[in-house]
Amino acid sequence: MSALLSIRNLKAGYGGAIALSDISIDVAEGEVVCLLGSNGAGKTTTMSVLTGLIPAMAGTAVFAGKDLLAMSTHERVEAGLALSPEGRKVFPNLTVEENLVLGSYNTRARERRAARLEEVYSLFPRLVERRSQKAGLMSGGEQQMLAIGRALMAGPKLLLLDEPSLGLAPKIVQLVFAAIREVAKSKTTILLVEQNTRAALSVADRGYVISHGTIVYAAPTSELRESQLVREAFIGSDTKTRQGERGDA
Numbered sequence: 250m251s252a253l254l255s256i257r258n259l260k261a262g263y264g265g266a267i268a269l270s271d272i273s274i275d276v277a278e279g280e281v282v283c284l285l286g287s288n289g290a291g292k293t294t295t296m297s298v299l300t301g302l303i304p305a306m307a308g309t310a311v312f313a314g315k316d317l318l319a320m321s322t323h324e325r326v327e328a329g330l331a332l333s334p335e336g337r338k339v340f341p342n343l344t345v346e347e348n349l350v351l352g353s354y355n356t357r358a359r360e361r362r363a364a365r366l367e368e369v370y371s372l373f374p375r376l377v378e379r380r381s382q383k384a385g386l387m388s389g390g391e392q393q394m395l396a397i398g399r400a401l402m403a404g405p406k407l408l409l410l411d412e413p414s415l416g417l418a419p420k421i422v423q424l425v426f427a428a429i430r431e432v433a434k435s436k437t438t439i440l441l442v443e444q445n446t447r448a449a450l451s452v453a454d455r456g457y458v459i460s461h462g463t464i465v466y467a468a469p470t471s472e473l474r475e476s477q478l479v480r481e482a483f484i485g486s487d488t489k490t491r492q493g494e495r496g497d498a
C-alpha cells in the first residue's frame with residue numbers, strides 16, 4: 250500500500266512552548282490509523298499542524314504526493330483533507346442539512362453534492378429524520394454524527410477525526426463508533442485521534458502512541474491491544490475516566 254500521508258520528524262508548539270518534538274506517522278490509502286495518548290500528549294496539536302491551524306517548526310508532511318506544509322488551509326481542503334473537529338463545532342442555528350451542505354464548498358465536492366448527501370444520510374440514518382431540525386437542538390451523539398457527515402461531504406481522501414468520543418456517554422460512544430466503522434468500510438482513509446483507547450482500537454487497523462509530543466510506540470491494533478504499556482497507561486484509565494464523566498446523550 251502506498252502512503253497517502255507521510256509525516257516525518259514534525260515539531261510544533263505555541264509561542265516558545267514545544268508541544269510536538271518528534272512526530273513521524275504514515276497513513277496508507279484505505280487504512281484507519283489511530284493516534285492514542287493521554288491529556289496534553291499532543292494529539293490535537295498534530296491535527297492542527299495537518300490542517301494548517303498552527304505552523305510546523307520543523308519536519309515534513311507529504312500528502313497525496315504533495316508538500317502539505319507548504320499549502321494554505323484552503324489548498325489542503327482542495328487536496329482532499331477534511332476534519333471533524335474536537336468538540337464537534339456544528340453551526341447550532343443552521344439545520345442539519347445546511348450544516349452538511351456547508352461541508353461541500355470545495356471544487357472537488359460541489360458537483361457531487363446531491364449524491365454525497367444521499368451517501369451521508371445512508372451512513373447516518375438518524376440525520377435523515379432530523380434533516381430540517383436546527384443542529385443546536387440535537388443530542389451530543391447526533392451532533393457528532395453530523396460533524397463527521399459534514400467532513401465526509403467534502404469527499405475527502407483523508408478524514409481526520411479529532412476525539413469523536415469526547416463528552417459522550419458510553420452507549421452513545423458505541424453508536425458513534427459503529428457509524429465510524431461503516432465509514433471505514435466505504436474505504437475512506439481515516440486518521441483518528443482518541444483518548445478512549447478501547448473505542449479507537451475497535452475501528453483502527455494500526456495505531457501510534459504519543460507521549461509528551463513524541464511517538465513512543467507504533468503497532469498494528471492486535472499488538473496494541475495486547476501491549477502492557479497500552480493496557481496500563483490507557484485502557485485501565487479509560488474506564489476510570491468514563492465512570493467519573495457525565496457524558497451527553
Ligand SMILES: Nc1ncnc2c1ncn2[C@@H]1O[C@H](COP(=O)(O)OP(=O)(O)OP(=O)(O)O)[C@@H](O)[C@H]1O
Binds near residue numbers: 289291294
Ligand atoms: N492554544 C494553546 N496554547 C498553548 N499551549 C497549548 C495550546 N493548545 C495546547 N497546548 C499545549 O500543547 C500540549 C499538547 O496539547 P494537545 O491539545 O495537542 O494535547 P492532546 O493530546 O490533544 O490532549 P487533549 O486530549 O487534552 O486535547 C499541551 O502541553 C498543551 O498544554
